[in-house]
Amino acid sequence: MGRQPCCDKVGLKRGPWTAGEDNKLINFILTNGHCCWRALPKLAGLLRCGKSCRLRWINYLKPDLKRGLLSEHEEKMVIDLHAQLGNRWSKIASQLPGRTDNEIKNHWNTHIKKKLRNMGIDPLTHKPLPIATDDPPQPTPKEQQEPPPSSSIGTSEMDQNKETELQTSMRSTITEAKEDEDKIMTSPYPFDSMEVNSGFCIYEVPLVKPSEIVLPCDLPPSTSSFSSSGASYVGSSEMLEDLPPFDWHCAYNNNMFGFWEDDFSDLDRLINESSNMNE
């Protein structure tokens, strides 16, 4: 007997999310929170499985997400944390406010791995690669597995020295990054009153441009699809389906997210203000 699927997949939509679906999800979570992911799609009127909704929210729609490439400091932190924790992306992501495990995992696989190899460092073990020969050694199955925590890396004296070096660099990097974060949090930036713990830091890059969510109604009929650096929507009549009244543009311009909290305690005010603005 196989495992039961996480949800009834018959009739459920898959693939890229449309702007309309994003809107439905955002509006539902803003209004109700996400008490139960399994029930959420039905309640929100989405033909998606709960897992898909959760993933979309966590990886893309959550307001406290930073978008765009990782900064050098963030990258350094990822490398250091990876040396410590291995492929525990969610743990690594938890040290980088506004970044998701998926994002970090992708960045690791596409950028950092390559970078480290170019620097002569094995991205798996964080140890120097063997000197290249005409016949480069293939990674053994053991090497392909998740690297152990740095504390267990290295047995020789040289390895131990390297390890100490690594740990020192790791500590300094994390300290630097923390200092950086502190600087950001104590800066006179309009959003500086936000709590670090809330992880809400939209000052970096808004997660989705409001204009990308609230679509203009006079979209030319030829517009069958569009994408932006962060979002890709599949164009269809669904894009224009009864979009909810929430106006992200106004909300963003009026800094309505400044009071965002996980428990949506200010939700009433948010809803009232948004409906007032729409009138």
Add this chain to the structure above:
DNA sequence: AAGTGAGTCAACCGCCTAGGA
């Protein structure tokens, strides 16, 4: 202009775990 290969990243899959009955 068309074809092709590499790079990127959003989304899915399936396993694991915590918590409740």
Add this chain to the structure above:
DNA sequence: TTCCTAGGCGGTTGACTCACT
């Protein structure tokens, strides 16, 4: 204690873009 369920996690896939030929 056992079973079941929902949520979480890491690995993988595949659609899309872009550079190159």
